[in-house]
Amino acid sequence: MTSPTASPGLPRAFWTYGAGVTLTALGDATVSVALPFLALATPPGGGAGAVGLVVLAGSLPRFLAPLLGGLADRLAPRGLLALSTGVRALAVAAAGLLVGAGLLPLAALLVLAFLNGLLSTLAYATGSALVPRLVAPHLLARANSLNSGALMGAPLLGYGLGGLLIHLFGAGGTLLVSAPLILGLALAALALPTLPGAGGGGRVQPLADFREGLGVIRRSPLLLALLGMSFALNLAMNVMNVRAPLHLTAFGRGAPDYAIFEMLISGGVLAGIALVTPLAGRWSLDVLIGAGRWVLVLGTLGFVFTPVPVWWGAAAVFGLGLGLLEVAATTRSQQLVPDGLRGRVVGALMGVNAVGLSLGAALAARPPGTPTLMLGLGLILALLALGWTAALRAERRRAAPLAGLPGGAATE
Template sequence: MTRTPAAARLPRAFWTYWAGVTLTALGDAAVYVALPFLALAAHPAGTGGAGAVGAVVLAGSLPRFLAPLLGALADRLAPRGLLGFSAGVRALAVAAVGVLAAHGTLPLAALLALAFLNGLLSTLAYATGGALVPRLVAPEGLARANSLNSGALMGAPLVGYGLGGGLIHLLGAGGTLLASAPLILGLALAALALPTLPGAAAGGRVRPLTDLRAGLTVIRRSPLLLALLGMSFALNVAMNVMNVRAPLHMTTSGQGAPDYAVFEMLISGGVLVGIVLVTPLAARRSLDALIGAGRWVLVLGTLGFVFTPVAVWWGAAAVFGLGLGLLEVAATTRSQQLVPTEMRGRVVGALMGVNAFGLTLGAALAARPLGTPALMLGLGAALALLALTWPLALRVNRQRRDGEVGQVRPAECGIKQ
């Protein structure tokens, strides 16, 4: 069992990185709000507006399938350069599209290019950060650092969405992009102040298929990583089903957009509470125990969506978010402990690539003519089965570790043959 003691003070380098991530997350959220309005301006309602918005969302999601390649880059290249490049190019691209939008109607092709580039470089920054944080902080501070990092990535957008809405009202969608660019540049500026670190696996060419196979091999050889991957895949399926079915359910059973806004706020609030709880809980419980508990909280929340009343969905959203926050930080920290330093980027990339298939499957399931209660019941049952695999994975991992300890050569014990 892995127990995380009370975290020591985090170094200045981490706080610098965290500040950059927070600023960039604010800018990203404002861009996320502005892009649909720009797509609608290019194709007004009734002339393909819904299709244009869907195309922009798809273009921003496709780069997730390239995560294994980007993870390999995160392993081999210096993190300062990757973070500075990703944030700097994104800021320039957002500002350029903002200028074009301010001077007239923007072609949809430019929006699609921006969405794809933004998604690509965001994925690169995420993989780089996942490999970098364990190198910036001591092992005893890793859980706290991941809690703060997840809080920035999930909490800052709550403010950013409101900021984006206000900026659109004041400046228009194009002006919102121009105002967001300096915020996105925050991570590039923070990268300049980070310590100079080489790539953890410096040297060697990037071979996409070989690197993907290497990342998956590391996962396959670890019972715990396999169990974490299975739950993460199913969770991405469930979340995309919810992303599609929740607005429809709030429209048919409630007041539509206002009820859906409350639903999203409760999920986000639950996530933030779960993230905050990880650090104090990790001081008294092992990360493995927190992961097991988080899985069952997610099951409970998912089963709440089987029922029809909107109030029950609100309660289930808060419970689901709590489990998601607990699992996000605990599983991320445990994965970083299990993966060798020089392989972290490739493993993160492999996980993100597999999860991209989960998101795609979730969207496909949500589009099927299945009743929401039956669909959520099936997802809840699948998550429950996966929750049951965690104790089994722990037992197999313990047996393997004990077997390796027992296989000590006689010469290593001072016994001559």
């Protein structure tokens, strides 16, 4: 009797999903460029306050991630992806038509931003639970690298495309062009194999799902350490989002220097993502996660200094660490969480991260200077990096008794 040989490459279903993700990420980026300009021009009022409300409306659905993660576990992924992305494309197209007719008030724009954020979060949770079901375990790191590369790389093109579309067709026309791009994932979902919900159906209970997701995290020292780092990173990144434009305006040329800053972060992220697959052939994911944490610490400490070129270098280093950690941590968490619970765990993570984003925005508005804030954040990230070694030891101790039981296995 012979055992089947594992396929050397990723299956067609994954490439189909990846193509849809890339098109939708491109459309998302053009929409994100158009929304602020719509807010500035939308009655009544407009202005900076309207832009802030639109950003807030798009961010609030993150707090509903535990509910959406429960849906991602219980319902068929193909239908969820097709419905969530299809409805979002229709909403964006309808908003584009209303803008063209001069009938889109601020209240409708806020509803669009909230709905877009809600359905995007659902699609992300569904995809996070789906990818491990589409590929063999030994190909998971490569699949996550490609998926993260699409999610991070497509917006680089999309932001430039959005600016060009607004120049040519206005914000309303940009929404109309974006809608078919967003529809890409819905069309790809229809070509995916029919898979049942990994969690076996059942009624969605948001609070119970949130507790269950947190319970899975709490029982694993590694997942707990990943949650702590993810929370701190979201807090730090929102501090940077607020302080970087101010710092680069005070000590540099403002918008041009900030554009370079964002490009260097994005380029570093893509480099980190590309490095994971070759590095994973030599070192374990746990080693890569530990290394990524220290690279992030180094990048964050670079923001303590004033000169703009130092900020540029720190941005590239920070992005590199972020890219390494994004893929390695995603893959490791998918290995640690049983099938059928991944959506709930992703939902719990996103819900906690939403708190980190909110605290980061509030912290950035406080009086301490940017060097003081970034030094404090760098020290927090350093403590969490040191904690990874302790988490690895604790995970091995926890897994050792399980390895001796029938069917038990230690973690990687």
